[in-house]
Amino acid sequence: MSESTQPAGTAPVPAPSPEPPPSRTPPVQPPDAPASSRTEPFAAAPGLPDALAALLAAESVHAARWYPVLRALAEEWRTVGELVRASALSRRGVERLLDALGGELEHDGERVRIRPAAAGRYLGLPAEWAGDPARLSPERHAAELAELERLVAGAPPPLRRLDHVAATPETALRRALLLAGRYELAGAHLLCVGDHDLTSLAATLLHPGLSASVVDVDDRVLGYIESSAARLGLPVRCYYADLRHRLPQALAGGADLAFTDPPYTREGVELFVRRALGGLRDARQRPVLLAYGASEATPGLVQPVQETLARLGLVTEAIWPDFNRYDGAEAIGAASDLYLLRGTLRWRPAQGRRGAGPAECAPSRIYTHGPQSLEAPGGDGAAPAPSRSATREAVGDWLAEAAAARGGRRVPLVDWTAPPAARGGAAAVDLLDAAPGALPRALLTAGADTVYAFVPDDAHELRRRPAQRRLAALLDPWFTLRILRGTPTPRLAVVAAHRVPPDSPERALLARCAQAPFAPLGSALREALIAVEAEQGRTVSKREARLRVAAAAPWLSGHALADLPAHRLSRLPSVAEELLDGR
Known part of the structure; x- marks a missing residue:
């Protein structure tokens, strides 16, 4: 209504x-x-x-x-x-x-x-x-619009496989103005579930009393938002997550309002809205703003989405037609509606492993393009699953048959990327349909000593030598990599990762952190620092460890190893060096 x-x-x-x-x-x-x-x-x-x-x-x-x-x-x-x-x-x-x-x-x-x-x-x-878009006055904010135009122009290009279409700078500004007119933003926290449109930057740019967190699966977007926020002095923090698995624990129940512009499928809308609700302090009191649209010729696509929102126990307080405008998405008129959602007493948060919803609520196919689209074939679409006698666990659906044939154990990917048990040994991981950035995270959260990750041969981490070197450098503190492209079929590649024993205090410190990839990383670093220094015959108090970690990585608070964006993950070796040089 x-x-x-x-x-x-x-x-x-x-x-x-x-x-x-x-x-x-x-x-x-x-x-x-x-x-x-x-x-x-x-x-x-x-x-x-x-x-x-x-x-x-x-x-x-x-x-x-x-x-x-x-x-x-x-x-x-x-x-x-x-x-x-x-x-x-x-x-x-x-x-x-x-x-x-x-x-x-x-x-x-x-x-x-x-x-x-x-x-x-x-x-x-x-x-x-000013609770109605008709009362907004974007013409009064020329300086902010000019900055948003620069930000949008410099943003990473859209990824078709993630259904990215860039919203216009004017749309980002109008979103921020609507938030300001409708809500008390001073001291509030905004959660952006996916943010290729840079809504977090627009909102905090206009409202200095507002802080924001962004969760996204695109490391390029996360790096761009954090670097832009640092340049402008904006309080925005970024987290990596494949939302089909879970919301980072640090984001659960901490936001006062949420915004999301999800993939425009029923499955995508439900997943992103669920994660947004999981990030609110009280989903029955605090709002979720949802961008969603379809063409004027396909109202039948809208009906199941609205039915899903009602089934979730949400009331639609307002729908503003064509509020969001895009550079692209001409199939839906380059526009989408803005929904204002609010929970009711019927809303009950799903009880997931990390407080953000179970895997059963998250279908793997949520997009309209790419390997995670609703129409994409399963597995690699051609080859039978390989068999590696050395592996005791097979992670993902495609490898389940091979695991059963050799008496191994099949593990869903969502469990593999949850807090691990002490597994050891070797494992094969199916990442053919995984999200961008899943490869390093699947290895970092592994309890196995050797991991064979099966990925598409054209995965962005493998396409060119520089990308392969960046991947190897990112994982160097924990693994040595061997990349076999075109194996076992021309469309596949295998990344063989072998855990390396720590040969220096810095590597020993990071190895200890990897033992608890979902624990608060600040705490894990402090405990690792105390233990590594003790192995060197030095005593470090908890207070000293806390001060040294805060000085070496002031951006670390609230993060776990598993949700660090790639640009932060790449800094951990230098953080370890600074921590141990601080003695």
């Missing part, structure tokens, strides 16, 4: 008393203007009545709905009915707000206002709630 424009407020009622108006009257800002001077939520402002602060804090990002009411009460006398009509809030909601104001109010019959002596703290709040 589309959201209607709010009615305008009624004419002001003159106050009967001769008291002068409050002395501070700031200029009226446009409703979508970011509160650039405020980095903490208004609920934390000093001097607020305790009941009001508690009410606004409980409303979280939705507290912005109440701000125009507070401003109106600070400006002039109002009746409850006038406040309801001007704000579109329920009468019970307005009465709750008045009760929370308590002694801040004074009454004149049915009219009420905030005492002039206390009105000043409320006059800086927005005069209107």
Whole structure:
């Protein structure tokens, strides 16, 4: 159901008393203007009545709905009915707000206002709630738009296999403005589930009090976002994850609102929305904004998606047609709708291995193009699964038959990339349909000493010698690699990874971290540092270890080895050297 424009407020009622108006009257800002001077939520402002602060804090990002009411009460006398009509809030909601104001109010019959002596703290709040895109004013943000144009122009090119289509800079700006107009963003945290469109950068660029996390399967995008955020001084953190398996534990239950522009299949929408909900502090209170579209000729594609959202226990509070515009995607008119979703009491988070949903909720085919598309053939589409007598485990569906033939154990890929048991020995891993970046992560999370990874022969890590050298350098602290292209068929390749015994304190430190790839990496590094130094006959206290890790890798907090983007993973050897040089 589309959201209607709010009615305008009624004419002001003159106050009967001769008291002068409050002395501070700031200029009226446009409703979508970011509160650039405020980095903490208004609920934390000093001097607020305790009941009001508690009410606004409980409303979280939705507290912005109440701000125009507070401003109106600070400006002039109002009746409850006038406040309801001007704000579109329920009468019970307005009465709750008045009760929370308590002694801040004074009454004149049915009219009420905030005492002039206390009105000043409320006059800086927005005069209107810009909860509708029709009220956005992107033309007022030329400098931000120019920066977004530079960012979009420099972004990594789209990957067809991931259904990437770049949103326009204007779309990124309008998304950020809508967030600002509709929600309290000061002190809030935004989760972007996939972010090829750079929504995280747009939102934090406009709102200094907002922080953001990005989870994506494309290391290029993660590296670009983090480098751009560092250049602009924006609080954005990036995590690698194949969302078909899980959301990184650090992101579970930590966001105040979420945004996602997923693959436009029913399976893709359900998966990305599930992960977004898993990242919210309370999915029954906090919003998910979803970009999704189909052409005007295929409404039948939209119906199952909307049915899926309802089955998840979500209510669609608004749908804004053609809100998102793209450079491409002409099959759907180069546009998609923006859905505003909110959980209900029917929503129940799935109980997964890492708190972000089980594998049964995540089909492997979610895209419209590439090896993970709904129409792609299984396995390599041609060859029987190979047999390697040395392997005791076969990871992935394609290798299950070979594992059974030799008495081995078949392991789903989602289990292989979960916290491992002490397996040892050798294993074969089917990565033919895996996401980009899966190869190094499958090896890093392996408990086996030798891993044979089967990948497409044209995998981007193998296409050229420089890419192969980068892969070998990335995994050098833990494995030596042998790459066999065109094996066992012309369309396949085998990456044979052999775990190397640590031959230096630095390698020993990183080897210990790899024993717990899903544990907080800061903690793993501190414990490894203490142990490695003890092996060298030196004693390091927990406090000293904590200080040394914080100095060597200030970006590390909240990460696990398994979710580090490639550009961060490549820095670990230098971090290990700095840690051990700090003695």
